[in-house]
Amino acid sequence: MSRDVSFDIAKGFAIICVVLGHSEALGVPADLARAIFTFHMPLFFIVSGYFTKRDAVLDRAYVVRCARSMFLPYAITCAIVLLLFAIRTLLIWPEGLVDVMSTSTLAALYGTGTQEPPLPEGVTQIGAIWFLLALFWGKLFLAAANRAPHTPIVVLILFLWGYYSGWMFWLPLSIQAGACATLFLYFGQRIRECDLLAPSVLSLPLWLVAVGVWLMCINMGYKLVMASNAYPGDMLVDVIGGLCGTLCVIKAAQIISRHLPVLGRSLAWLGTVTLPIFCMHLVELDVFLWENALEFLSALPVPLWASGLALRVALIAVMCVILYFLPRPISGVFFRSRIAGTGEGRTRA
Template identity: 30%
Template sequence: MGSKRLDWIDIAKGIAIILVIVGHTVPNPSPLRHAIFSFHMPVFFILAGYTFRPKPWRELLSGSVSRLLVPYVVLALAWHVPTFLMSGAPLTGGTLVAGLETIAFASGVDVPGLGVTAVGMAWFLAALFTSRLLFNALMLLFDARELGVVCQGVACTVIAFCGLSVSRLLGAYLPLDLDLSCYIVLLMWAGHTVRHRGLEPSVDKPLLFIGSGVVWLVFAALSGLELSSRRVDGFVLASIAALAGSYSVAWVSMAIEKMKGMPILGAFERGLVFCGRASLAIFAIHAVDWFIPWQTMPLLMTLPASWLFASIVRSACDIGLAYVIKKA
């Protein structure tokens, strides 16, 4: 369990962040968007669990606040302040309270019944912050009680189902995505268990990749998953699809990692590694590029499969800007 950074993890994050951009550019609804959403965000949470180790609370809070909570607030303000200024609405006490409620709930969609508006894509950072705290508490409890992997899995599944029931059945969204985080800890536990049980994919076992791909295709077609809106249609099927899709991404990432020594494919590998390591910066840039009408640009609209070209241009702009910032 060394601390050496694994390139395949960065490659997987790079693939996932590109799919985030594509998923937000393709037509909605569409089969491609449905397929992407079935696993692209779970990849990040599963990998977060894979690299997670229980920490003392002071260390965990210090790192999580600086790396997740502060960027979350900055990103939320970067979206909502310009939106408010462009609206021309007057700044009142009620407006400030509404803005604080939006930031406090951190919901990717409007909160039903409370009139709290969605915070936008920044929800991911807040949800990861809350999930890390919840998962740390669970792992410390599991270790203290010496619970086996089966009991841990059952506990995380029950917590996930209860969390979704709060939002999906009762319509009660909790601050900082706590209800959604109950489901996310199940994904984190899966990644954590994969690492500690040595269950990582192996490029020497292509049949496992083919099998996971088939499971993902079938189960994703029979279910639906969109974490920002707490939509998990078919709890078991959607969760298996998310795990199988993420497993497939990990397998592909390990295969790409082996290309690093090849002349042209090596550049492709290094590009994906950069995207993975800069995924937070790319995500932040993408979170505020909604002001650009990618899907309705006159030049792109004249092309066949305009969504494809819009996705390529949008990805290139977001990744290119992240590269410039990283090199500055």
Template identity: 30%
Template structure:
């Protein structure tokens, strides 16, 4: 993949990580939050598929453990340990077992029926780890059996639907988000196939961008998607809405890439490239910034549209801290 392509991918990741912060700051429920959640996490998974290369198992495991599983454990503990200390609860064997269950399940929400508490935002890292392993199996199977692309899509969609059915309809959540990873593998396949077939967005085709934008607006309003809680209301409609929204993000990213030499817009483009390159660091900072009462700060609450100012301040803090750490 050339450097130019990496630039637009970084911009898309920069947009997506910014929307993650905003989506966690705006009122819940709200139309804006609904709109953001309809595509902001799928962008990451689709791009993960776009940049995916099948690897030998030892190489895949080594890279995925160091880049995803280890940060997951560190960030999960960085959230869970202070939370436990502030609760003033006694440290018992039962508490340790409950904490271990939380780490093993890696669920973004409480696991019904098992008494397992949510691990918080870090579910994303565990789910991506499991999804990479699952998707590597699928790609090697497809390549080894010479499965046609249409049947690949059917198989991935069937696996995704079954995985969601296990958690949503049967109430069974699997360790390391394996049930959710079945759906994520479908999103990764979409990105992977787009690269294989040369179907990535082109900034020279504005009509496709407009069509995707209209499709996203309509379909997102008719469905609901929140991956941390396994909420995919209207499987087909929600998935197409996520794809359309992700297409728009990638199209805008390619358009911004072409403006990198324009004085003001070029600085904005470089800022988004940084956010994309540092998206994991920004995510890590954001994963532990929940101790700050962004939505209820007295200074911000006195302002009109306080959620807007809270989002701006939160983005500035998370991104700014990531920048300082990188430059240190």
């Protein structure tokens, strides 16, 4: 199957939403952030599921392949975070180096994206990069579920286990987040198999229903946080809202690809570099001294959200450029064009 550029457009739009959704402290309206959280992470899982083959076998080769695609960029990004944490601490608080590094290392090893579920004593969140760990587990869970006699039932059981067990304990490496994400991966797989995105499969009234359901979820003001399996509204409504929101964004991406080619090419390019953007966004979230920056930016004669977002985008862009020019064994993990013998400008999905 040839890759549909509309998926890259949708991912490009979604990665912009990821950055905006994490920028409430910079003045991004809370209502906009809540609207973004109704769909942005479900979209990434659904798109990944769309390109996940049902006949994938859960063997050693598949586990290694998934680990290279997800655990390796996670490990490299965490190493960058730890290195920058060490440099920052040595410059401003050298006597706290041991405490800072031990806490940060434990956070990287535990791999949770949130502080909300009950965590072991001394464990803190690593942040947004939980997504890579959850995607790893979700792909393994989906491969196992696809070999079972009743795949939908197994997927549903995994989702419910991840959801309800998270109230009592939170396992390392975002395993429960991955269990819940399996449902969205499965949605993506079924969307491809049923060819639901073909022009004539879903009628206009059905698309209007999808838009209406998504808008209803946005209007309800709930903030779906997949990092902690938090579905604060009605769980079923939140899941359906994430699915409908994703379908609407992909349909909009198809329209953009046909009728707005300049915008489409820009978003599609962003969609091919979501991995380095996502990882470097995590670095600036964790390491950059935003408290000091906000104090400085608030004194400027421009809106805080404008100056804050400009600084955030600049930081991510600079770090992505530096990452691109690191030795190929490192940069090739994030940019396929940096893999020896590869001329593509796409990142690993």
